[in-house]
Amino acid sequence: MSDITVSRRSALGAIAGLGASAALAGSTTAQGKSAGLTSMQRIEAWELGERKGIASLRRASRPQPLPGPGQVLITVRASALNNRDLAIVSGGYGVRPRPATMIPLGDGVGVVTALGADVTGFNIGDRVSCPHFVNWLDGRYDPRVLEQDLGSSTDGWLADRVVRPAASLVRVPDELSDVEAAAMPAAAVTAWFTLQQFAQVQAGETVLTLGTGGVSVMALQIARMAGARVVITSSSDAKLERMRALGAQITVNYRTHADWEKRVLEATDGRGVGVVVDTVGGSSLDRSLACTAPNARIGLIGALDGAISTTLRPVTLRNLLLRGITSGSRRTLEDVLRAFAANNIKPLVDRVFPFAEAPAAYEFLKSGGHVGKIVISHA
Structure with a gap:
């Protein structure tokens, strides 16, 4: 599959402009079309809706997102919930307004489907994940990472396909399944x-x-x-x-x-x-x-x-x-994935819900009956 070519921007601009990736869905280039990806294609996603509780979650059909320079298109295989997701869907967690169309969930894993211009180090078919603060790559915490917080200030993982900055991605070790890897980015x-x-x-x-x-x-x-x-x-x-x-x-x-x-x-x-x-x-x-x-x-x-x-x-x-403690960086995710794989340790996943039953996964989290993580399979 050939790369999608779009106008050049800096890698930093690609990270800062993650939330604007949907704007690219209105056009493709000749190379994009030859790769089999067009803005006329549709994906399925869950949206926050009016944020009045779990009942506000709504399933929607959206245009196929396309990766810009420095970005990667990912076909999602699994996503996972955290306690903050209950607060987000109920109108809490932070003070900034969120559009009803925002896609929830900060944790996920998927397969690289297409590469934007200037992306190196990844290939089509690589399994990848990223921290929910996509612009916290390494080093000390900076409050500016909140501006690109998946599922909170920008679209998360609860969709068929998503666009992520290539700089934020880490490869998932073969020792971890999709469900196991999806459980790890935040917790x-x-x-x-x-x-x-x-x-x-x-x-x-x-x-x-x-x-x-x-x-x-x-x-x-x-x-x-x-x-x-x-x-x-x-x-x-x-x-x-x-x-x-x-x-x-x-x-x-x-x-x-x-x-x-x-x-x-x-x-x-x-x-x-x-x-x-x-x-x-x-x-x-x-x-x-x-x-x-x-x-x-x-x-x-x-x-x-x-x-x-x-x-x-x-x-x-x-x-x-x-x-x-406010989560961690891409480097931290890379370290912990490597450590779990090297020691043959599996994260404890209590229950896996199908994509179509995402609200039921939220209800199970709310019940408090789980031990460990709750994951949604996109298969």
């Missing part, structure tokens, strides 16, 4: 950034991770990969049993034990934990701080309970390091 990247890049977890340390959602389970797997001891919490004994099968040495039911931080201290002989992956935030942070060891590192991933109430006195008394 695995966030967990890897927290444990490896921020906390620099060491073998023999004790890591506490809260709940059994996507980030928490990925954190368990990454911590065990590093040789750490893992404590994990849940309100379900059945879920905790599954976590023990994944390698958690200490499990605490926070519904049975409301003072779960005391149980964590008892289980660590009063020493506390060296690293906390706090995916709840808000009111749980007090308890997370209460069961830390001196010099512990706490990664604050979210505030899912909506509450912000804590005393930071232990941060000073025990010389703790507290950091907010």
Whole structure:
């Protein structure tokens, strides 16, 4: 298949202009037509609609997107949900307005179908993914990455075909299936950034991770990969049993034990934990701080309970390091995919829904009955 040739722009402009890719759908070049791709073709996609809840999701037929300079057209094979997707479809998560036509979901994987001008390093047929912040390639966090946040500030993965900046893409290792790879861009990247890049977890340390959602389970797997001891919490004994099968040495039911931080201290002989992956935030942070060891590192991933109430006195008394975590870069995704593949570790996917049943996947996420990730198959 030949490349699609369009007018030249810089690679940076291609990344910054990702949201404008639909404007290219109105024209093709002779080479584009010979590649079998035209703006007259249609794709199926899910759209956010009026953002009044899951019922607002709507299925739509849209023009075939075409890649501009520095961009790649991808046929999507699988996409995955995160907790933020519930907030987005319900009108929350950020303050900027979103069009009803926006395609949701920040996680996905697919196959390269066509290359825009100036694209090198990728071939037709390559399996690829990217971080949901498509313009965060490496280095430190910059708030400007929010301008190109898949499924939040620009179109996401819940469609037949999507256009992505080539610079944002990583190849998916053969050891990971489409469903497994789709589950990783947000949750695995966030967990890897927290444990490896921020906390620099060491073998023999004790890591506490809260709940059994996507980030928490990925954190368990990454911590065990590093040789750490893992404590994990849940309100379900059945879920905790599954976590023990994944390698958690200490499990605490926070519904049975409301003072779960005391149980964590008892289980660590009063020493506390060296690293906390706090995916709840808000009111749980007090308890997370209460069961830390001196010099512990706490990664604050979210505030899912909506509450912000804590005393930071232990941060000073025990010389703790507290950091907010906002996902990670393309480089981080590349690192965590490589690590899972090299260690033959599979992300835990609870359930896979067909593309036509995307709203049911949202409902299952909302129910809280899942363990790990929920994926949508586009096959």
